[in-house]
Structure formats: C-alpha cells, structure tokens
Amino acid sequence: xxxxxxxxxxxxxxxxxxxxxxxxxxxxxxxxxxxxxxxxxxxxxxxxxxxxxxxxxxxxxxxxxxxxxxxxxxxxxxxxxxxxxxxxxxxxxxxxxxxxxxxxxxxxxxxxxxxxxxxxxxxxxxxxxxxxxxxxxxxxxxxxxxxxxxxxxxxxxxxxxxxxxxxxxxxxxxxxxxxxxxxxxxxxxxxxxxxxxxxxxxxxxxxxxxxxxxxxxxxxxxxxxxxxxxxxxxxxxxxxxxxxxxxxxxxxxxxxxxxxxxxxxxxxxxxxxxxxxxxxxxxxxxxxxxxxxxxxxxxxxxxxxxxxxxxxxxxxxxxxxxxxxxxxxxxxxxxxxxxxxxxxxxxxxxxxxxxxxxxxxxxxxxxxxxxxxxxxxxxxxxxxxxxxxxxxxxxxxxxxxxxxxxxxxxxxxxxxxxxxxxxxxxxxxxxxxxxxxxxxxxxxxxxxxxxxxxxx
Amino acid sequence: xxxxxxxxxxxxxxxxxxxxxxxxxxxxxxxxxxxxxxxxxxxxxxxxxxxxxxxxxxxxxxxxxxxxxxxxxxxxxxxxxxxxxxxxxxxxxxxxxxxxxxxxxxxxxxxxxxxxxxxxxxxxxxxxxxxxxxxxxxxxxxxxxxxxxxxxxxxxxxxxxxxxxxxxxxxxxxxxxxxxxxxxxxxxxxxxxxxxxxxxxxxxxxxxxxxxxxxxxxxxxxxxxxxxxxxxxxxxxxxxxxxxxxxxxxxxxxxxxxxxxxxxxxxxxxxxxxxxxxxxxxxxxxxxxxxxxxxxxxxxxxxxxxxxxxxxxxxxxxxxxxxxxxxxxxxxxxxxxxxxxxxxxxxxxxxxxxxxxxxxxxxxxxxxxxxxxxxxxxxxxxxxxxxxxxxxxxxxxxxxxxxxxxxxxxxxxxxxxxxxxxxxxxxxxxxxxxxxxxxxxxxxxxxxxxxxxxxx
Numbered sequence: 086x087x088x089x090x091x092x093x094x095x096x097x098x099x100x101x102x103x104x105x106x107x108x109x110x111x112x113x114x115x116x117x118x119x120x121x122x123x124x125x126x127x128x129x130x131x132x133x134x135x136x137x138x139x140x141x142x143x144x145x146x147x148x149x150x151x152x153x154x155x156x157x158x159x160x161x162x163x164x165x166x167x168x169x170x171x172x173x174x175x176x177x178x179x180x181x182x183x184x185x186x187x188x189x190x191x192x193x194x195x196x197x198x199x200x201x202x203x204x205x206x207x208x209x210x211x212x213x214x215x216x217x218x219x220x221x222x223x224x225x226x227x228x229x230x231x232x233x234x235x236x237x238x239x240x241x242x243x244x245x246x247x248x249x250x251x252x253x254x255x256x257x258x259x260x261x262x263x264x265x266x267x268x269x270x271x272x273x274x275x276x277x278x279x280x281x282x283x284x285x286x287x288x289x290x291x292x293x294x295x296x297x298x299x300x301x302x303x304x305x306x307x308x309x310x311x312x313x314x315x316x317x318x319x320x321x322x323x324x325x326x327x328x329x330x331x332x333x334x335x336x337x338x339x340x341x342x343x344x345x346x347x348x349x350x351x352x353x354x355x356x357x358x359x360x361x362x363x364x365x366x367x368x369x370x371x372x373x374x375x376x377x378x379x380x381x382x383x384x385x386x387x388x389x390x391x392x393x394x395x396x397x398x399x400x401x402x403x404x405x406x407x408x409x410x411x412x413x414x415x416x417x418x419x420x421x422x423x424x425x426x427x428x429x430x431x432x433x434x435x436x437x438x439x440x441x442x443x444x445x446x447x448x449x450x451x452x453x454x455x456x457x458x459x460x461x462x463x464x465x466x467x468x469x470x471x472x473x474x475x476x477x478x479x480x481x482x483x484x485x486x487x488x489x490x491x492x493x494x495x496x497x498x499x500x501x502x503x504x505x506x507x508x509x510x511x512x513x514x515x516x517x518x519x520x521x522x523x524x525x526x527x528x529x530x531x532x533x534x535x536x537x538x539x540x541x
Numbered sequence: 542x543x544x545x546x547x548x549x550x551x552x553x554x555x556x557x558x559x560x561x562x563x564x565x566x567x568x569x570x571x572x573x574x575x576x577x578x579x580x581x582x583x584x585x586x587x588x589x590x591x592x593x594x595x596x597x598x599x600x601x602x603x604x605x606x607x608x609x610x611x612x613x614x615x616x617x618x619x620x621x622x623x624x625x626x627x628x629x630x631x632x633x634x635x636x637x638x639x640x641x642x643x644x645x646x647x648x649x650x651x652x653x654x655x656x657x658x659x660x661x662x663x664x665x666x667x668x669x670x671x672x673x674x675x676x677x678x679x680x681x682x683x684x685x686x687x688x689x690x691x692x693x694x695x696x697x698x699x700x701x702x703x704x705x706x707x708x709x710x711x712x713x714x715x716x717x718x719x720x721x722x723x724x725x726x727x728x729x730x731x732x733x734x735x736x737x738x739x740x741x742x743x744x745x746x747x748x749x750x751x752x753x754x755x756x757x758x759x760x761x762x763x764x765x766x767x768x769x770x771x772x773x774x775x776x777x778x779x780x781x782x783x784x785x786x787x788x789x790x791x792x793x794x795x796x797x798x799x800x801x802x803x804x805x806x807x808x809x810x811x812x813x814x815x816x817x818x819x820x821x822x823x824x825x826x827x828x829x830x831x832x833x834x835x836x837x838x839x840x841x842x843x844x845x846x847x848x849x850x851x852x853x854x855x856x857x858x859x860x861x862x863x864x865x866x867x868x869x870x871x872x873x874x875x876x877x878x879x880x881x882x883x884x885x886x887x888x889x890x891x892x893x894x895x896x897x898x899x900x901x902x903x904x905x906x907x908x909x910x911x912x913x914x915x916x917x918x919x920x921x922x923x924x925x926x927x928x929x930x931x932x933x934x935x936x937x938x939x940x941x942x943x944x945x946x947x948x949x950x951x952x953x954x955x956x957x958x959x960x961x962x963x964x965x966x967x968x969x970x971x972x973x974x975x976x977x978x979x980x981x982x983x984x985x986x987x988x989x990x991x992x993x994x995x996x997x
Contacts, residue, residue, distance in 0.1 A: 182953045187944070189954050192933065285751060292748035295741060295961060469985060476983050477648065488643070488986035497638045498645050498982025505751060510966070511980050524967050526954025527932050529925060530944035 088145075088236055090259040095267070101256050102198060102271045105225040108253030109197050113223035117174040120221055121167045123250045128163045130247045134240055141236035142209055147412055148365060148375030151330055155210040162217055165496065169515045170221040179529075186532035193522040195223035196297075200272035202265045202287070204279045205231035205378050206333040206435075212241075215276035215299070215512065215520075216255065222521035225254040229268055232261040233379050270294060274521065277301070278335075281433075281458075281505045288508060299509035299520055301502060303433040304335045304461030307454040308489060309475060310343040310351055311447070311467025318487065319466035320355040323439065326464065326489030328362060328417045331374050332437035333382070335506075336462045338489055340423075340430050341441040342450040348443040352421055355439065356401045359417040366409050374437060376412035383413040386436035390418070393429040393440065398422050403437075425456055433459065447471075451478045460503025464489040480504065483513075544601075544692055546715040551723070557712050558654060558727045561681040564709030565653050569679035573630040576677055577623045579706045584619045586703045590696055597692035598665055603868055604821060604831030607786055611666040618673055621952065625971045626677040635985075642988035649978040651679035652753075656728035658721045658743070660735045661687035661834050662789040662891075668697075671732040671755070671968065671976075672711065678977035681710040685724055688717040689835050726750060730977065733757070734791075737889075737914075737961045744964060755965035755976055757958060759889040760791045760917030763910040764945060765931060766799040766807055767903070767923025774943065775922035776811040782920065782945030784818060784873045784893040787830050789838070791962075792918045794945055796879075796886050797897040798906040804899040808877055811895065812857045815873040822865050830893060832868035839869040842892035846874070849885040849896065854878050859893070881912055889915065903927075907934045916959025920945040936960065939969075 093101075112120065131138075135156050142152045179190040199219040203212040208230055216226045230238060238257050245255050258264060262283070269275055269290045276299045277287045284302040291298035308323050310316070326338035343351050363372025377383045387406055394400065403418030415436050423430055423440040430440055430453075444450045454463060455478075462483040465472040469486060476484035482500035483492035492500065492513070499514030501507070510520045549557075568576065587594075591612050598608045635646040655675040659668040664686055672682045686694055694713050701711050714720060718739070725731055725746045732755045733743045740758040747754035764779050766772070782794040799807050819828025833839045843862055850856065859874030871892050879886055879896040886896055886909075900906045910919060911934075918939040921928040925942060932940035938956035939948035948956065948969070955970030957963070966976045 182951050184951060187947060187951065189951070190929075191954055194936075194959075285749075288748040288751065289745060292744040292754070293741075295744065295964060297964060298748070469987075473646075473983060473985070480650075481981070482979065483982050483984065486983060486985035488984070491643060491984035491986070492982070495638050495640060495643065495645070495984060498647055498984065499980035500982045501979035503650075503979060508751060508753060513982075514980070523938065523957035523959060524955035524970070525937070526939045526948070526956045526969075527929060527942060528939065528944070528947035528951060528954065529929070529942035530947070531925075 090235055092260045092264055093258055098258070098264075098267055098271070101227060101258060104253040105198050105227055105256060109195075109223070109225035112225060112254045113195055117170055117221070120223065121171065123248065124163050124167060124217070124220060126248045127244070127251055127255075128160045130244045132160055134244050137240040137243075138209065138237055141240055142234070143369060145208070145234040145236045146375060146378050147369070148330070149369040150373070151207070151375070155207055158210055159213050162213065162496075166217045166221050166518070170218075170518065173515070173518060182528060186530065188529045188531050190527045192525040192527065193222070194525050195522040196273040197225060198272045199224040199226045199521060200268045200275045201226060201228040202268065202275065202277045202279065203228065203230050205233035206330060206335075208234040209237055211278045218518040219276075219521045220255060222518050224274070224521050227256045227258060227268060227272065229258050229260055229265055232259070235259055266290065272296065275299070284507070297509065297520070299512065301335070301507045301512055302505065303459060304337070304506050305339045305431065305433050305457045305459040306336055306461060306463050306481070307457075307479070308338045308341045308464040308466065309450045309454060310341060310347065311465070311471060311475075312344045312346050313468035313471065314347070314466035315487070316347060316351050316354050320351060320358050322464070322466070322487070322489040324355060324358050324362070324417065327439045328374055328437040329490070331377060331415065333378060333435050334490075334493065336490055336493055337435070338439070338464060339434055341439060342444045342453050343441055344450070345443045345445050348441070352401065352419070352441055355441070356419045359402045359419050359439070362417045364407075364409070364414050364416065366414065374414070374417070376414050377436065380413070382435050386415060386434055386438070389427075389429045389432065389434045389436075390438070393420060393423060393427040396424075396427050398427065398429070398440065425453065431457060447475055451475060455480050458505045461506040462490075462492050462500075481506070546691055548716045548720055549714055554714070554720075554723055554727070557683060557714060560709040561654050561683055561712060565651075565679070565681035568681060568710045569651055573626055573677070576679065577627065579704060580619050580623060580673070580676060582704045583700070583707055583711075584616045586700045588616055590700050593696040593699075594665065594693055597696055598690070599825060601664070601690040601692045602831060602834050603825070604786070605825040606829070607663070607831070611663055614666055615669050615673075618669065618952075622673045622677050622974070626674075626974065629971070629974060638984060642986065644985045644987050646983045648981040648983065649678070650981050651978040652729040653681060654728045655680040655682045655977060656724045656731045657682060657684040658724065658731065658733045658735065659684065659686050661689035662786060662791075664690040665693055667734045674974040675732075675977045676711060678974050680730070680977050683712045683714060683724060683728065685714050685716055685721055688715070691715055722746065728752065731755070740963070753965065753976070755968065757791070757963045757968055758961065759915060760793070760962055761795050761887065761889050761913045761915040762792055762917055762919050762937070763913075763935070764794045764797045764920040764922065765906045765910060766797060766803065767921070767927060767931075768800045768802050769924035769927065770803070770922035771943070772803060772807050772810050776807060776814050778920070778922070778943070778945040779895065780811060780814050780818070780873065783895045784830055785946070787833060787871060788893040789834060789891050790946075790949065792946055792949055793891070794895070794920060795890055797895060798900045798909050799897055800906070801899045801901050804897070808857070808875070808897055811897070812875045815858045815875050815895070818873045820863075820865070820870050820872065822870065830870070830873070832870050833892065836869070838891050842871060842890055842894065845883075845885045845888065845890045845892075846894070849876060849879060849883040852880075852883050854883060854885070854896065881909065887913060903931055907931060911936045914961045917962040918946075918948050918956075937962070
C-alpha cells in the first residue's frame with residue numbers, strides 16, 4: 086500500500102477522549118436546534134469537498150459508481166436525521182402519571198462519548214451511519230475507519246476543521262485493531278460494523294467495560310425463487326444483489342434456492358445476464374464490478390470456490406480470481422450442483438458468487454434459508470401473498486419481496502439482526518436514534534397539602 | 542435453613558429448554574388475543590392461591606406488609622400489560638415506504654426462550670416484572686429465583702400447572718448461581734436483577750453467547766434536601782424511602798445531602814421519626830421493619846457501620862445488628878458527621894441506614910450525589926423548579942421530586958440505569974416490552990410493470 090499513517094499514541098488518544106468529553110457538555114446543553122444548525126454547516130462543508138472524498142475512496146476501493154453513491158448519501162442522511170430529531174426532541178411537556186397527584190416528565194440524557202469502528206467495504210457510509218444520529222442525540226463521536234481504506238479520513242478531517250463548532254465533537258482516528266481495542270476501553274457506547282469474529286470480541290470487551298454495544302455483522306443472505314416468480318426480473322434483482330460492490334456487502338445475496346420446476350430456466354437466464362457484466366478495468370467506468378478490496382477476502386473467496394468445486398459444484402460462469410493492475414478481481418460466478426456441505430452455502434463469502442440450489446418445496450427452501458448462523462436479510466420472488474408468507478418464516482431482519490437488497494436504500498423500517506448477524510437495537514428506522522441516549526424520568530409529588538404518597 | 546431443594550440435573554434443564562422452545566412456537570403463532578386470555582386465566586389461578594404465596598414469602602423474608610404488596614402487584618401488572626400489549630400488536634398494516642412503489646410492513650419476532658434470574662430482596666415482584674411482558678411478547682420464559690427465598694416457587698408451579706396452556710411457556714427452576722450460569726448458556730435473552738458484581742459476570746457470559754442481556758443492578762440513591770424543602774415531609778419521605786424492606790431495595794435512599802442552614806432541624810426531625818419505627822418482632826405485625834434476609838448482607842451492613850464509626854460518624858439512633866428469633870435485625874440508623882471516605886457513603890449498604898451530610902451549596906450537593914459508580918434513582922426536596930433543575934443534573938434514571946422511591950410504584954416512565962447500575966433498554970414504560978422481540982421489515986416491490994428499482 087502506497088499510503089501510510091502512524092497509529093495514534095496513547096497520549097493522542099487521551100487528548101481526543103478529553104476534548105470529546107469536554108465539548109460534549111456544550112454540544113448537548115446548546116440543544117437540538119443548535120445541533121441541527123451545525124450539522125447543516127457540516128453538510129455544506131462536506132458537499133464542497135465531495136470530489137476529494139470521491140477521489141480518496143475510489144483510490145482505496147477501485148470503484149467509482151458505488152463511491153459516488155456512498156458520498157452522496159451522507160448529505161441526504163444528515164437532512165433526514167435533522168428532520169427526525171426535530172420531532173423527537175420537541176415534546177418534553179410534563180403530564181400526569183397513573184397516580185393523579187404525581188406529575189411526570191420524560192428526559193433524554195445522551196451518552197457522552199460514542200465510539201464508531203467501521204469497515205472497509207462501504208467505508209464512508211458505514212463510518213457515518215451511526216455517527217449522524219449520535220451527534221444529533223447530543224453525543225460526542227470518535228470514528229475509527231478501517232485501516233484498509235484510510236485515504237478518505239484526511240478530507241473528512243479537513244471538512245470538520247472548517248466547522249469549528251464540530252471539531253471536538255466529531256473526531257476521526259486512523260488505526261488498526263489495536264487502536265479499536267484502546268478506543269473500546271474509553272468510550273461510553275460502541276457501534277461496530279464488521280465481521281462476526283471481531284464483533285464477538287467487541288461485544289465481550291464492551292460487556293467487561295459495562296457499556297452498550299451495537300453490533301452489525303456478517304450475513305449469508307438467501308434468495309428464494311418460486312414457480313410463480315417473474316424469472317427475468319428475479320434474475321436481474323438477484324444478479325445485482327449479489328455483484329454490486331463485487332459482493333462486498335453484508336447484505337449481498339450469497340445463495341439462491343430455486344424451485345426445481347423453474348430451476349433450469351432461471352439458471353440459464355441468470356447465467357446470460359451474468360455474462361453481460363464487465364470488470365471496471367482498465368478504467369473505473371469500463372464495467373460494473375470493482376476489485377476485491379481486502380487481500381484477506383481474496384483468500385476466503387478462493388477457499389470457498391475450491392471447496393465447492395472439489396465437492397462437485399459446476400461453474401457456469403466466472404469461478405476464479407483474476408489479477409489485473411496489482412489488484413484481485415472476480416467475475417460474477419454462477420454455480421449449480423451445490424449443497425450445504427459446501428462452505429459457499431454456509432459461510433460468508435463476501436464476493437460476487439451466486440450458487441443456485443434446486444429445491445422441491447417451499448418448506449425445503451425455508452429450511453435451507455434458515456440453515457445458517459446468520460440472520461441479516463433475504464429476498465423472496467413470486468406471487469406476493471405466498472412470497473410474504475415465506476418471508477415471515479425466514480429468520481432475518483429485513484426481507485425484500487420481488488426485489489433484492491431494498492434495505493440498503495430504505496431507512497424507514499426497523500430491523501434487528503438475527504442470530505450471529507448482530508446485537509443491540511435497530512440501526513434503521515427513526516427510533517434508532519434512541520440507542521444514543523438514556524431515558525430519565527422526573528416524578529413530582531404535586532400535592533402540597535398531603536404527606537408523601539404512602540401515608541395517604 | 543429448614544427448607545431444602547435439589548438443584549436440577551443437566552437432564553432436567555435440557556428437558557425444560559426443549560419443552561419451552563417447543564411450546565413457544567404455538568404460543569406465538571396463536572396470537573396476542575390468545576396470550577391475553579391465558580394470562581387472564583393465570584391471574585385468576587394466582588389470585589386463588591395468593592394466601593399460599595404470602596405464607597411462603599413471609600416465611601422466607603420475615604415480613605408481611607411488603608409481602609402482601611408484592612403478591613397483590615402481580616395481577617395488576619398482568620392487567621396493565623394485557624392492555625398495553627393489545628394496542629402494541631394491533632397495527633401491522635402495510636404502508637408505503639419513502640420510495641413510492643415499495644410497500645413496507647413491520648413485524649415483530651419474539652425471542653424464543655427468555656431467562657430470568659431474580660433476587661431475594663423482593664422475590665415475587667422481581668421474578669415476574671420482566672416475565673409478564675416477555676410472555677405477552679410471545680416468548681417462553683424460565684425463571685430462576687434466588688436460592689435464599691425458595692419457598693414461593695412451589696406455589697407458583699402449582700398455579701401454572703392449573704393453567705395447562707401456560708405450563709411449558711412459563712417454567713420456574715430452583716437453583717443457585719451454578720444453575721443460573723447453565724441457564725445463561727441456553728436461553729436467547731437474559732434478564733438479570735441482582736448485584737453489580739454478578740451482573741458484570743452475567744453481561745460478559747451473555748456477550749460470549751451473543752445474546753441480549755438486560756441488567757438491573759445495585760444503587761446508592763441520594764436524596765438532596767434544600768432550604769426551601771418542607772422538612773417534615775422530606776423527613777417522612779426519606780425515612781420511608783430508606784427503611785422500607787429494611788433497606789433491602791436497589792432504590793432505597795442510602796445517603797442524604799442536606800443544606801447546612803436546615804441541617805440541624807432536619808436531623809432532629811428525622812431522628813425523632815426514626816425513633817417511632819419498630820421491628821416487626823416478635824410478631825410480623827409488631828412493627829414496620831423486617832429482618833435482614835441474606836446473611837451475607839448482614840456482614841456488609843456491619844462492615845459499613847464499623848468503617849463509618851471508626852472514621853468519626855456519629856450515631857443518633859440504631860447503629861448495630863440485633864439478633865432475635867434466629868434472625869438479624871437492624872433498627873433505622875441515623876448517622877451524622879459522615880463523608881465520602883466512608884463506605885457508607887459510596888458503596889451499596891442495602892440496610893436501613895440513613896447517613897446525612899451537610900452541604901453548603903447546590904453544586905456541592907450535586908457533586909456528591911454524582912460521586913458514585915451507581916446511577917439508579919434519587920430524590921430532591923425543595924421548591925419545585927429549583928428541585929427539578931437539580932434533578933436534571935443527577936446522573937440517574939429516575940428522580941422523585943418532593944417524595945422518594947416513586948419509581949417503585951409508577952410504571953409509566955421510561956428510565957435507564959446509569960453507570961454501573963444496569964445495562965440495556967428500559968424495564969419501565971410501555972416500550973419495555975420491545976426488549977423481547979426483534980423488529981423485522983418486509984419491503985415489497987409492488988411495481989409489476991418495472992424492473993427492480995436500480996434499473997429505474
């Protein structure tokens with residue numbers, strides 16, 4: 086890697102914690118209207134430097150379409166959260182409790198210092214997805230993005246420096262897992278997006294430190310294709326849902342269960358569509374698929390492919406790692422003759438691989454969809470009411486019907502991660518901001534004539 | 542102890558987990574109206590045997606007034622939760638998302654098997670406070686009450702056996718910490734009420750097992766008495782808030798900060814009122830204060846008193862452990878000349894001890910109130926607006942104004958435990974039922990004319 090940074094010293098980190106905590110007092114006391122104003126300033130500063138961000142991210146990830154999307158999404162997210170926060174913090178009127186002479190008022194007390202540890206696969210979006218509501222809730226935030234995609238941190242720091250009211254409440258730090266572990270020992274709440282293995286460690290360290298942990302981890306999303314599905318559309322949706330970001334999304338479609346009556350037709354339509362996808366090489370706009378970002382991930386993809394092929398999987402398209410311009414690339418890979426003895430059907434691959442298994446009944450499809458330690462999201466294609474009844478039986482937090490990956494563009498619905506895919510309250514939906522404050526109630530005995538209630 | 546039980550074998554426990562999980566499928570599928578019906582049957586069966594429960598609990602705790610209260614509170618709690626749950630599960634209508642041709646519906650998926658580990662200080666209330674909303678949410682529940690107060694478990698089991706629809710979804714198990722640890726390795730969610738030390742272990746084991754943990758732990762609740770307070774009423778409220786349950790409540794008032802201008806008056810009023818409190822001995826209705834339930838707790842109270850007295854605390858009333866009828870008893874103990882070098886001001890005592898410290902300003906009172914690792918609740922006495930402004934600065938989840946312990950009788954407000962007093966969502970307030978299910982969203986592409994959204 087031709088970009089290096091020095092990890093922060095303990096002294097640097099201590100200074101960040103201290104300034105973050107100090108600044109948070111004013112940040113929360115100044116109220117929600119103030120915080121909205123400052124975040125709008127941040128938005129403008131961010132927009133004025135979005136080209137720098139896009140360049141930095143494109144250099145680290147080797148992709149342009151997804152980079153533009155993830156840079157453009159932040160201002161929209163700031164606006165959406167500013168609208169929601171205005172409503173949320175609007176009403177703190179006292180009211181009567183269930184005992185008539187006792188009044189109650191509900192207050193919110195933000196966690197002082199929130200830590201965010203974010204991954205390399207969608208670096209900018211995932212660095213900010215929890216940080217924006219945390220800031221509006223009144224917390225101070227320290228973000229540690231992945232050391233695999235470090236370049237965008239400097240432009241982000243320049244943006245924040247230009248909005249001086251924000252400079253101590255929104256801090257970025259470059260570092261690897263060691264820095265993350267140090268951060269975990271100091272913050273009051275942690276948001277972590279990454280692998281299940283690291284997530285479990287983060288959860289345990291948080292429990293030891295007695296702080297809330299919100300974990301968004303891996304997935305092995307299944308798509309189910311019913312007889313009644315529009316096969317053309319299902320194939321388009323599944324292909325996109327699998328190959329966007331070169332499969333490097335926690336909510337990629339990683340396996341397909343197709344009813345046997347339409348299996349052959351679906352397989353040939355999907356393979357044909359997969360053939361039309363090009364690598365984004367030699368130019369970033371030469372095609373739709375970028376490179377594999379993390380070298381560790383290449384090894385996993387290779388291992389899963391070898392394992393599947395050695396156990397009898399048939400490759401219809403793609404199937405190997407290609408090396409171009411110093412990077413690793415994988416073409417959309419369509420596999421048939423797959424089963425659950427193969428890692429490709431049960432472990433997270435994080436690549437543009439579409440293994441398709443034939444099933445003979447809806448129950449069988451549901452059984453296999455749930456035969457996994459993951460429970461992030463999924464998709465069902467077919468007549469709507471049947472598809473919904475199946476969706477309800479899939480153990481995952483968000484299911485797209487006759488589409489794929491809708492939860493990556495819609496923030497409306499609340500969803501929890503099931504099983505090993507995560508822990509803690511919903512990151513999506515308006516109530517997700519509540520993760521960043523504690524509820525506090527004031528009960529007032531308003532009856533000046535009487536003794537305390539238990540003497541009444 | 543003249544009552545013994547055999548801890549469950551691994552085989553017994555496995556059988557409980559299996560029957561709990563199996564029964565939960567039907568329990569959740571049958572819907573909320575069914576669950577409300579069965580809980581109403583349970584309520585009737587419970588009420589018909591409340592005398593047995595009262596006898597068992599009174600024998601184990603040595604107190605009658607609080608026992609009657611905590612036995613009577615369960616039917617009320619069932620009714621309150623049945624009302625709330627009816628509303629909560631009423632609306633699952635599909636609606637449009639922020640993308641016009643994508644519809645969304647929000648579903649709830651209860652955790653299958655919920656574990657409850659509850660303490661000896663308010664055995665019946667705390668065994669059921671989380672179990673009732675969990676059952677209505679659609680979970681199966683296994684409750685392990687404290688081994689120090691085991692007698693009420695048999696009547697509870699008889700009650701459940703008389704409502705056969707409930708018998709596998711609400712199970713009680715007798716056991717100590719070992720049984721608790723085994724339970725933690727099998728359930729999908731744990732609710733724990735107990736000490737900070739054990740709570741930290743529970744949190745870490747839950748994180749290792751990757752399940753949500755809701756911890757409600759100790760407290761060191763402070764009361765602040767301002768110049769403007771009605772001293773008579775403040776003294777009554779603080780006395781009651783400190784000595785009810787012989788101080789064996791997490792939200793007992795354990796320390797008082799009184800403005801120096803009214804300090805002497807307040808001390809003498811409080812001491813006089815404390816003098817009027819009698820031990821509930823030789824008969825349970827001979828007085829207001831029962832014995833210390835757990836022998837370990839006697840040692841802690843003794844240690845804190847010795848430490849305070851050795852460092853200069855002055856005893857105005859009480860101050861020693863008394864032994865009557867095979868039990869340990871502590872009279873309301875009023876201390877002055879106390880400071881924060883003493884355990885009695887900083888560690889949880891869990892006894893009817895009222896140390897009163899003079900302070901010279903509101904800021905000093907707030908400083909000392911927050912000089913603790915605990916953050917459960919508290920109280921402020923004085924002119925309402927000033928008292929509220931102080932209450933907002935106390936780092937705790939529920940503050941009573943001109944009264945004490947209101948959060949023990951009011952379930953309306955949401956409150957989180959601050960600092961080491963707990964972790965996880967609010968146990969109080971209507972939204973606390975949401976702790977027992979995962980949110981799940983179904984997004985449907987309703988546009989049969991168009992390709993999936995990303996081609997639009």
